[in-house]
Amino acid sequence: MAQIDTLPPLREVIATHGLDAKKSLGQNFLLDLNLTSRIARSAGDLNGVTVLEVGPGPGGLTRAILAAGADRVIAIEKDTRCLPALAEISNHYDGKLEVISEDALKIDPTSLGISGPIKIIANLPYNVGTQLLINWITTENWPPFWTSLTLLFQKEVGERIVAKPGSKAYGRLGVLASWRCQSGMLFDIGPQAFTPPPKVTSAVVHLVPTHSPLPCDLNILEKITAAAFGQRRKMLRASLKSLGKPPEPLLETAGIEPTTRAEQVDVEGFVRIANAYAAS
The missing domain is CATH 1.10.8.100 (rRNA adenine dimethylase, C-terminal domain)
Incomplete structure (x- = not known):
């Protein structure tokens, strides 16, 4: 696949800014442009949409989202080492990228003042991905502030999200997700696509909120x-x-x-x- 923009290749960005992935932050950087673009396309039409991204790292998926036509990207990144690389992306895309240097678990997205349609697209850090999803699908106000979630998880977690009764993967997460959302696994991504390669296969999961779930507390x-x-x-x-x-x-x-x-x-x-x- 050709370059999606004129910014340096991601491996060069990582080397320039010394962005070795930290296990303590659950980081596994996705560098394959074909895959980052495919994830961005999986979220549907991004024109006129604000995208919330958690854990952009060096910005590979961020660049794909912006290249796909998103009006604005708000990226929440806990690792301050990544901020200079993300600033270069913001400059290249005329300020369409806003970076919030915080812990995503401590932020209420509804307090960010985002207007218009919001989609969440993210290669979630492995150590907080499940909790973030639970936070997004158990918000008191429903329908939620987001119109879709397109998220990269460990495949095992993805299977739990979409699991049906009778399967070994079916559990509390599957019940909550199915109660409030229509969900599906889109495609797998092997370990070799990441730096460093994780020990497990990953999967992209897409969720769309059900506007009138069965009445229940x-x-x-x-x-x-x-x-x-x-x-x-x-x-x-x-x-x-x-x-x-x-x-x-x-x-x-x-x-x-x-x-x-x-x-x-x-x-x-x-x-x-x-x-x-x-x-x-």
């Missing part, structure tokens, strides 16, 4: 799924005892056999249990 649903999957090998009549209420009446109201295990219950079933709990 978020906090109660989180409580129910935490109890159920916290002891996933046990039947629900045993695993739900930690809720402090007799589980059998709740399960009867929800139309679920007490001998059922958590991995056998679909999203609708968990919503019925949560609503029975709230009514009791």
Whole structure:
């Protein structure tokens, strides 16, 4: 693939600024222009869109997003070593890139004053990716501030996000994601595409919010799924005892056999249990 802009190749940028990836920050830099451009395209039309990116590092995906036509990119980067490289990208793209030097886990994106359509596109740091996703899909206000999430995870995490009942990967994360979003795994990326190469395959996951999820109290649903999957090998009549209420009446109201295990219950079933709990 030809260069997407006239900025230096990413390997040269990394060498110039001494940006060796830090394991403590969960960094694995993606340098392949074909792949960064493919991720950006996977988010759909970016014209007129503000993109929120977490963990841009040396800016490979950032450049692909801007080259794909995004109106503006707000990048949150904790590693101050990356700021000079990102400043060069901002200058090249006429200030369309704004960098916030903070920890993404400590920032409320709704406080950033972003207007218009917002898409989140990111090669998330491995050590905080799952928590960031949970933060974005468990916001109290729904529909959320974002219109889609296009995220790069370890493939194992991606499988948990899109998992269906009955699969080994199905758990609390899959229930919450499926309750509020339509999600799918788009494609895998092998370790060799990264610097340094991780020990696992990665995958790009795309999520779009469901504007009218099944009515349910978020906090109660989180409580129910935490109890159920916290002891996933046990039947629900045993695993739900930690809720402090007799589980059998709740399960009867929800139309679920007490001998059922958590991995056998679909999203609708968990919503019925949560609503029975709230009514009791």
